[in-house]
Amino acid sequence: MSRKLGLFIVSLMLIISIIPAVAQDNVTIRYFTFSAAPDHLEDLDAIIADFETQNEGITVEVTTAPFGDYFTLLQADVVSGDAPDVFELNYENFVTYAANGTLLDISEYLSGDAPYYPRALEAFQYEGVQLALPETFSTVLLFYNADLFDEAGVDYPTEEWTWDVATLAAEAINALGEDTWGIYQPVQFWEFYKKAAQNGDCEFFNEDMTESTINSEACVETLEMMMSFMENGLMPTAAELSGVSDSELFLNGDVGMIVTGIWMFGAFAEADFNWDVQIEPAINQHAHHFFANGVAVSSTTEHAEAAAAWAEFLTASETAAQVRVDSAWELPALDQPAYFENYLELTPPGNREAVFLALESPVTPPVIERQNEMQDAVNGLITQYVDGMLTAQEALDQAKDAIDALIQ
Amino acid sequence: MNSINKQTITKMGLYLIMAVIVIVMVVPFVWMLSTSLKSQEYILQTTPQLIPDPVTAESYVQLAERIEIFRIFFNSAFVAVMTTLGQILVSAMAAFAFARMEWRGRDTVFLLYLATMMVPAVVLVIPQFILVRSLGWINTYAGLIVPTLFSAFGTFLLRQSFLSLPKDFEEAAFVDGANRFTIFWRIILPLSQPALATLAIFSFMGSWNAYLWPLFAARRPEVMTLPVALGVLQSGPRALTEWNIVMAGAVVTVIPILLVYLLAQRWFVGGITAGGLKA
Numbered sequence: 001m002s003r004k005l006g007l008f009i010v011s012l013m014l015i016i017s018i019i020p021a022v023a024q025d026n027v028t029i030r031y032f033t034f035s036a037a038p039d040h041l042e043d044l045d046a047i048i049a050d051f052e053t054q055n056e057g058i059t060v061e062v063t064t065a066p067f068g069d070y071f072t073l074l075q076a077d078v079v080s081g082d083a084p085d086v087f088e089l090n091y092e093n094f095v096t097y098a099a100n101g102t103l104l105d106i107s108e109y110l111s112g113d114a115p116y117y118p119r120a121l122e123a124f125q126y127e128g129v130q131l132a133l134p135e136t137f138s139t140v141l142l143f144y145n146a147d148l149f150d151e152a153g154v155d156y157p158t159e160e161w162t163w164d165v166a167t168l169a170a171e172a173i174n175a176l177g178e179d180t181w182g183i184y185q186p187v188q189f190w191e192f193y194k195k196a197a198q199n200g201d202c203e204f205f206n207e208d209m210t211e212s213t214i215n216s217e218a219c220v221e222t223l224e225m226m227m228s229f230m231e232n233g234l235m236p237t238a239a240e241l242s243g244v245s246d247s248e249l250f251l252n253g254d255v256g257m258i259v260t261g262i263w264m265f266g267a268f269a270e271a272d273f274n275w276d277v278q279i280e281p282a283i284n285q286h287a288h289h290f291f292a293n294g295v296a297v298s299s300t301t302e303h304a305e306a307a308a309a310w311a312e313f314l315t316a317s318e319t320a321a322q323v324r325v326d327s328a329w330e331l332p333a334l335d336q337p338a339y340f341e342n343y344l345e346l347t348p349p350g351n352r353e354a355v356f357l358a359l360e361s362p363v364t365p366p367v368i369e370r371q372n373e374m375q376d377a378v379n380g381l382i383t384q385y386v387d388g389m390l391t392a393q394e395a396l397d398q399a400k401d402a403i404d405a406l407i408q
Numbered sequence: 409m410n411s412i413n414k415q416t417i418t419k420m421g422l423y424l425i426m427a428v429i430v431i432v433m434v435v436p437f438v439w440m441l442s443t444s445l446k447s448q449e450y451i452l453q454t455t456p457q458l459i460p461d462p463v464t465a466e467s468y469v470q471l472a473e474r475i476e477i478f479r480i481f482f483n484s485a486f487v488a489v490m491t492t493l494g495q496i497l498v499s500a501m502a503a504f505a506f507a508r509m510e511w512r513g514r515d516t517v518f519l520l521y522l523a524t525m526m527v528p529a530v531v532l533v534i535p536q537f538i539l540v541r542s543l544g545w546i547n548t549y550a551g552l553i554v555p556t557l558f559s560a561f562g563t564f565l566l567r568q569s570f571l572s573l574p575k576d577f578e579e580a581a582f583v584d585g586a587n588r589f590t591i592f593w594r595i596i597l598p599l600s601q602p603a604l605a606t607l608a609i610f611s612f613m614g615s616w617n618a619y620l621w622p623l624f625a626a627r628r629p630e631v632m633t634l635p636v637a638l639g640v641l642q643s644g645p646r647a648l649t650e651w652n653i654v655m656a657g658a659v660v661t662v663i664p665i666l667l668v669y670l671l672a673q674r675w676f677v678g679g680i681t682a683g684g685l686k687a
Contacts, residue, residue, distance in 0.1 A: 247648055
């Protein structure tokens with residue numbers, strides 16, 4: 001008996017002596033990202049290098065995937081029970097992953113002094129629990145080709161513009177020549193929910209989210225207004241674009257105004273004409289996209305503490321913020337005006353303040369658990385409307401039925 | 409005279425139609441090559457240039473800077489060659505068992521095996537991924553090659569070819585003391601070269617062009633194959649894709665397969681007709 005006891009004590013001591021050694025062992029965190037490849041891999045490496053210096057013993061291993069395949073691969077990893085420790089999520093997909101219990105509640109690991117935008121932090125809470133950290137935000141503005149405005153003798157867009165004024169300007173620019181278009185703004189789900197907010201009366205859901213109200217009179221009116229540019233020949237159809245993307249059209253100097261994201265600043269910098277940005281015109285009120293990417297920790301990670309430390313560093317550290325701003329990656333979701341000083345000084349565009357002005361009227365996407373299915377259904381029906389196969393009312397009636405089926 | 413005229417006109421019409429089809433087929437390749445030799449600012453021109461002016465190889469240099477093109481090219485070639493060899497060996501042995509050996513339930517098993525061709529590959533990706541992951545083969549060559557070795561199509565193609573060989577050869581060899589393996593290796597395989605060549609081309613092309621499985625199984629640059637790397641070059645919705653670089657990558661990807669096709673064209677067409685007639 002005493003021999004057994006002795007053996008037990010000896011093995012216990014052995015185990016205890018091993019534990020600190022294990023704890024000090026190097027930890028490798030697997031991080032999966034879509035926003036870094038292909039242009040910002042070196043910037044990400046710079047952030048990682050600083051993190052690894054400050055957190056000895058933690059190594060970050062990066063895997064990237066093209067945006068188009070990212071969520072398929074992430075889903076496969078999660079399903080196969082081998083999710084990366086830390087991964088990026090956009091706001092639209094956040095709820096799907098949060099609702100399925102894939103994300104770790106990271107509140108207990110956070111330092112608490114990270115200066116996140118409160119609204120951005122809230123966006124990544126699910127049922128009151130912090131399941132991801134806001135990494136970056138972006139918005140969509142009205143970009144305009146100042147040279148074409150001069151040529152057409154039209155005043156540049158102002159903060160007071162409404163879409164009626166924008167239409168008049170588009171008509172004047174459109175008249176400049178056969179290859180010149182007045183405006184381009186996409187007719188799809190993301191543009192629609194924002195225009196709905198600009199209308200003010202078009203809501204996608206009733207208050208308790210039990211039924212869709214996407215086919216209301218205000219919504220039909222909004223969708224018809226979006227389509228009016230194409231109907232009046234101020235905006236090219238898909239056939240007229242024939243594979244050229246809207247941003248390529250702008251870069252070519254063939255369109256007066258384009259509604260697109262601030263992530264295009266870098267690509268448009270090489271344009272050989274003068275251009276600037278302005279907040280979007282209003283219908284009845286202002287509304288601007290608030291797109292956010294977040295970073296989440298997998299609920300199955302074996303290194304929760306290290307993973308959360310990396311997630312916080314990546315989203316809130318000064319290094320990460322500076323690298324993002326300096327490399328014209330996306331903007332950190334941090335309420336620290338000092339970080340953005342350099343950003344505001346860069347040109348073009350001259351009016352970078354519009355980015356922050358737009359954030360005063362933010363709209364987040366309508367999100368349900370079966371997000372992708374809703375987006376696909378609504379986009380499909382809007383396309384049928386654009387192609388003239390359905391009227392706006394018919395398309396939205398069908399959209400209501402589809403959404404109702406998804407939220408039941 | 410009249411009938412000759414009529415014949416000439418019919419022939420001319422036929423050639424015209426064929427010429428149109430050829431142009432439709434060739435233009436994308438010409439365009440790919442042309443775009444890969446342009447610099448960024450010329451790609452977006454409203455009046456597109458077919459022949460680039462100035463011609464520049466800049467895109468190819470940038471391609472090599474963006475991705476480890478030589479390593480990735482080697483990966484693609486290695487995986488395609490190993491897959492082809494492995495698939496031929498496995499399919500030939502299976503086809504031999506199905507065509508030349510008598511065993512109970514043989515035809516039922518064959519039908520079941522053939523039925524797997526009806527299951528779309530997309531459906532199998534996730535289960536296969538979980539399996540390969542539990543074997544620890546993600547991001548390894550084994551993960552890329554082994555799951556693709558078993559081809560119902562290849563087995564079918566070779567079985568049909570083996571069935572068409574006269575039994576007499578085999579019996580003669582048997583009488584001379586050859587065992588089954590010798591018959592398979594020394595008699596059946598050498599006589600089935602056209603079918604083997606056809607299968608080789610199909611599996612090489614299949615492996616070279618494969619996107620979905622390599623996307624799942626090989627995400628690290630050390631094992632990444634060309635089609636996946638090309639996908640990485642295309643930016644997401646939030647940036648402009650540099651088409652000249654993508655097209656340079658496409659040219660690099662297409663050249664080997666074009667060479668294989670040109671060299672083996674005879675077997676390729678022959679194989680399809682043979683397979684078709686006997687199916």
